[in-house]
Amino acid sequence: THCISSAASDVYKRQVKTSEGKIVNDLTLIMNDVAVAYWKSYFPERILSKNFKQWVNKAFLAGKIKHGEIRLKGDLAAFPYESQQDKTLGEFKMALDLEGVQLHYANNWPDLFDVAGQITGQGNNLNIRSQQGSIAGFAFKDVTVNIESLTESNPILTVTGGLAGTTQKALNFLQNSPLKERFGSVAKAVSAKGNSYINLSLVVPLADSDNTEVSGDVSFINSHLYKKTMPELAIEQVQGRLDFNNNGVTANKLTGQFLGQAVDVTVFPKNNATVIAANGTISSQQLAKTWPEKMPDFIQGNAPYQLEVLVSEREIGDFYTDVTLKSDMKGMAVTLPVPLMKSNDQIKNLKVVFHQSAKIPRYNLSYDNQFNLAVIPGQQDEAAFVEASLPELNVDKWSSWLQQRKPQGESPLSTVATLTLTTDKLIGFGQQFSAIKVTAQQQKKSWQATITSPEISGVVSIPEVISNNNKLKVDLDKLILTIPQETNSIEKSQSALWPAMVLNIADLSIGGERLGDFELDSNSDNNAWVIDQGQLNSPVFQASITKGRWSKLATGDKTELSIKAESNDFAGLLEKFGYQAAIEAKESKLNIALSWSGGPLAVSAQTLNGSLGFKLKKGKLNEVEPGAAGRVFGLMSIAAVPRRLALDFNELFGKGLNFKAIRADFSIADGQAITDNFKFCLLYTSDAA
DSSP: OEEEEOSSEEEEEEEEEOTTSOEEEEEEEEEEEEEGGGGGGGSOGGGSOHHHHHHHHHHEEEEEEEEEEEEEEEOGGGTTOOSHHHHTTEEEEEEEEEEEEEEOOSTTSOOEEEEEEEEEEETTEEEEEEEEEEETTEEEEEEEEEEEOTTSSSOEEEEEEEEEEEHHHHHHHHHTSTTHHHHHHHHHHEEEEEEEEEEEEEEEETTOGGGOEEEEEEEEEEEEEEETTEEEEEEEEEEEEEEEETTEEEEEEEEEEETTEEEEEEEEEETTEEEEEEEEEEEHHHHHHHOTTTSOTTEEEEEEEEEEEEEEEEETTEEEEEEEEEEOOTTEEEOSSTTSOBOTTOOOOEEEEEESSSSSOEEEEEETTTEEEEEEOOSTTOOEEEEEEEEEEEHHHHHHHHHTSOOOSSOTTTTEEEEEEEEEEEEETTEEEEEEEEEEEEETTEEEEEEEOSSEEEEEEEOSSOBTTBOEEEEEEEEEEOOOOOGGGSOSSOSSOOOSEEEEEEEEEETTEEEEEEEEEEEEETTEEEEEEEEEEOSSOEEEEEEEEEEEETTEEEEEEEEEEEESOHHHHHHHTTOOOOEEEEEEEEEEEEEEESOGGGOOGGGOEEEEEEEEEEEEETTOBTTOGGGGGGGGOGGGHHHHHTTOOTTTOBSOEEEEEEEEEEEEETTEEEEEEEEEEESSOOTTO
């Protein structure tokens, strides 16, 4: 028997040789206040596995053994004395009380600090039980590190325990562990307040620590979670438990407050992704409080919503989220023009989707199947691409709605590079256009739009600020307009005044008649839109606008228009407008001065007021019967005025009557034309004159 004594430890060692020639050890090591790594010097290293020896050499970095005893007795060939037969050949026991120990239990995982506990060993297992200590800022109690199969080639290390601390420290734990490869980007982007409790379980094969299995749960206690870049979207007062393992996370029911309203959150796996589903109520008042400059005031009230976030990984740690928000909008009023308008009690389904996992990320919005919007957000400083479609767009109502609103900050289109708008029906200015598609591109805050439709096609150039010095430019290949038939179909004040513009139309049609090419130059003057010059050119006539003014008055809108027209082919002019060429004239002139209620395109026969005068020179009345000239006085018949305006004299004359001039002046009131100044001059006097 050998006895070695010191202030720190006592070692009692004895070797006995049996009759079979085997050496039997009998070792007792008693330690007091010695370095924690001291005990391994008395461990039978030659019979331990290589992986365990590598682990134990790095595991104990600081601390001391306050008191401990190691007992090894028997034939080392039977170590670690696990089987019933080997137990008769010896025993191994270890019990060490630890204090202030730093334990490096697994690579890349946060160390255990200030461990106060006990190391125990018996047979082929080693157990480290920590009554208290800390890890990554968490205080813990009853953390257990267990190592099985010390002598075998693949020892298994298991760590289990409970950790209590702040929720922010739970995020820090993710960033300081191998879990950061998967969840570090999430933890880095999120901040937290409040408290959490973590139950953690690690199973680490010491021969292959990369295949560590992780499981556990996080209990939130009045926690507060928010994304650093959007702190206003915090989820507050979070309560509940989140379970996690190598495959992802699950939560049966987390509760909290989002934008001042209660929210329930469920987390579950779906295929190779994780779904975060939330149900709650959204308040327009709270949204306006959160985003005072961005929340539109045309939405008011509270409405339920269902939110689903699908989190997937293209690569480890590379997370992408697809977000779907649904609401029936019941409880919210929308004061937009039709078809988007709704009352509080109406149901109109809203669906907003963000596809981040798509090759080109995009937003899609659908509102009651009446309005569809697609937005492709730009990267960094790049602008977005927007596509919108709706069955009907009433320009008059939208313009009136916009007039009543005050601009709120920067235009929502300021970050848009390309805008595509399609609508089955566009209504405005007393006109209706079908199947319209507008594709607009923005460059240096100016827009250029291409318009296609059966009734209108061309290009519109819109400067950043429209003024009399920087006008809107409209170049149309064609424009087909109709003449409204009913006065009550025209609104007295339809829209905002048109801006200063330069308009060129290659092919203008009104009321089914193709008039030719039209040019116009206009400006804005206080509460009026004024035509500086206008010209209409046709193979059979030319017309110019001598006055054009659209005024905004207290009594409503009013349009004034004066036109001078000339033609050297009056018969061709009649044929162009669908009449028989009953009159030929080498020279014809027309002066019109009209006004009507409404905008320029809201003209209607019933609302016309003004005057009309025409003069035909050196012409011929075709198919006029000789001797019928006396019936020229029938021209004064009021019943015949509509035909006279169409220059229809067939019931007055037979064929073949030359004239020197025909001249008339009409006054027009509420669409009714009256004349007391009609002159007909013949080149000769007939027998019946």
